Amino acid sequence: MHEYARRMPVGIDAVAYNPGFVPGTGLARNAGPVSRFAMRRILPVMTLTPFATSRNAAGRYLADVVLGITRAPTGSYVDRGREARSSKESYDPQRERELWDAVERFAAAYAAGADGLSGEVMSGSSRQIEQ
Template identity: 80%
Template structure:
């Protein structure tokens, strides 16, 4: 049966690989990619090669107003029947900055906006348009564990505090440095898992929410805002690690993401999928009080943009 999957972060890296897999393995899918306007049009045209059904909606995920406009367009297209029933949302877009001071148009720190609030606003604005059974997949990261085993010492672990602080520039010590930017990233990925747990509690039956961890994936565009040495290492040095159990190639990570989206990897709502299997996330990631506090804060930060 024809159905729609909305996807962010499909333009490069594991998202691009996952999009190709989804379209190849599920010919009934209408894949709707959310991306910046010029990039989205070319991406949709490339993915549609061979007769696949792909369209795009323009959005800057660093702007909650832009996310709202994109969601409104998706809702309108669903209501008009221009899109088949909505059965999937893939929040794969992610950003890591070289500091914790980057501020978006909403006055909020950009890592938190893109990695947490943009996904939340999309979920909330589209939740009454999902046709069960449906699945929401949010890309997380094993950097949220904060230990050497999971991040090889390259990313500091999360530093949790009030979401009202985390959402503002300068939430971490020495906010102008790379370490603070990476801490903002790992903390945002912990926040994503907290929200997945809340979605599992709050969304209607038949709408599942799952966190997906691709592992350490060298060679993607995540570090595109990093310094030249880090970018060189991500592109030229760390890819060798994909020959070991410590890293995942973009091809493998993208295929595993597609498996989660399409349900090939069985995962109950609220679960954490580590590449190709359901696993436990960090002990810190199971905290109902933090989850409720983050939900309440995310609702406040996005309230002005709810339709």
């Protein structure tokens, strides 16, 4: 997020938002039947604890960020309803640039109509698959 904030034009803010664990949202839609049942019927009870966020609360928290009710300057990380420090690794400018470059390569391959990944991006893996 810090790299996005540095690269965006003035007036465009980039903010990372983490709603926390939000059961009942389809997160486990591709999981097995037991996991899907638990996510739909059992785990929503966790929203009564600090360990999970209800769908309504997650939406309110996000709206508060977008509307400026939750203070979130560009480049910040919002955990549920408050600005927080992100992981130590997220402040490494070299990692941020590497991630930016990787995303640009993946996006360029996708935009070019590639099958998702170019040979350049998957250099070692694509050669291994071809053998």
